[in-house]
Amino acid sequence: MVKRAEAKGAGELRAALRAAGLRATPSRVAVLGLLSSASAPVSHGDAAAALEGGGWDRATLYRNLLDLTRAGLARRDDLGDHVWRFELARGHDVTLHPHFVCDECGEVSCLDGAVVVMPRGAAAPRALRTGGVEVHVKGRCDGCA
Ligand SMILES: [Zn+2]
Numbered sequence: 001m002v003k004r005a006e007a008k009g010a011g012e013l014r015a016a017l018r019a020a021g022l023r024a025t026p027s028r029v030a031v032l033g034l035l036s037s038a039s040a041p042v043s044h045g046d047a048a049a050a051l052e053g054g055g056w057d058r059a060t061l062y063r064n065l066l067d068l069t070r071a072g073l074a075r076r077d078d079l080g081d082h083v084w085r086f087e088l089a090r091g092h093d094v095t096l097h098p099h100f101v102c103d104e105c106g107e108v109s110c111l112d113g114a115v116v117v118m119p120r121g122a123a124a125p126r127a128l129r130t131g132g133v134e135v136h137v138k139g140r141c142d143g144c145a
């Protein structure tokens with residue numbers, strides 16, 4: 001289940017898509033709206049379940065998720081279980097927020113407000129400078145503790 005906060009207005013979502021160079025198709029608007037209101041990263045399966053009833057097939061929704069990622073509106077992470085999860089790219093910074101992954105049930109949540117300081121010297125992998133890395137914090141979630 002995707003926990004959702006208040007969704008952004010469709011006009012705002014369409015404007016964000018156009019600003020990123022994408023056509024504002026109804027399914028892209030719906031997918032971006034889902035990501036912008038989700039409180040944790042969303043898998044393709046989560047998105048298909050949450051947007052069921054919109055009349056879009058799963059392949060379309062998957063392409064939309066990839067479109068948003070390529071356009072820089074979303075980022076995707078593999079949290080170690082070989083499932084891509086998508087979330088809104090927050091601003092244009094490369095600041096990482098870590099993800100908490102429960103060892104027991106696999107629940108994933110964003111640790112907003114936690115700051116990860118990466119070394120940026122020449123000895124560090126280039127991916128640290130371009131944001132191509134992920135930080136995972138593992139442990140038991142409250143439900144499993
Ligand atoms: Zn758990």
Ligand SMILES: [Zn+2]
Nearest residue numbers: 041087099110
């Ligand atoms: Zn996150």
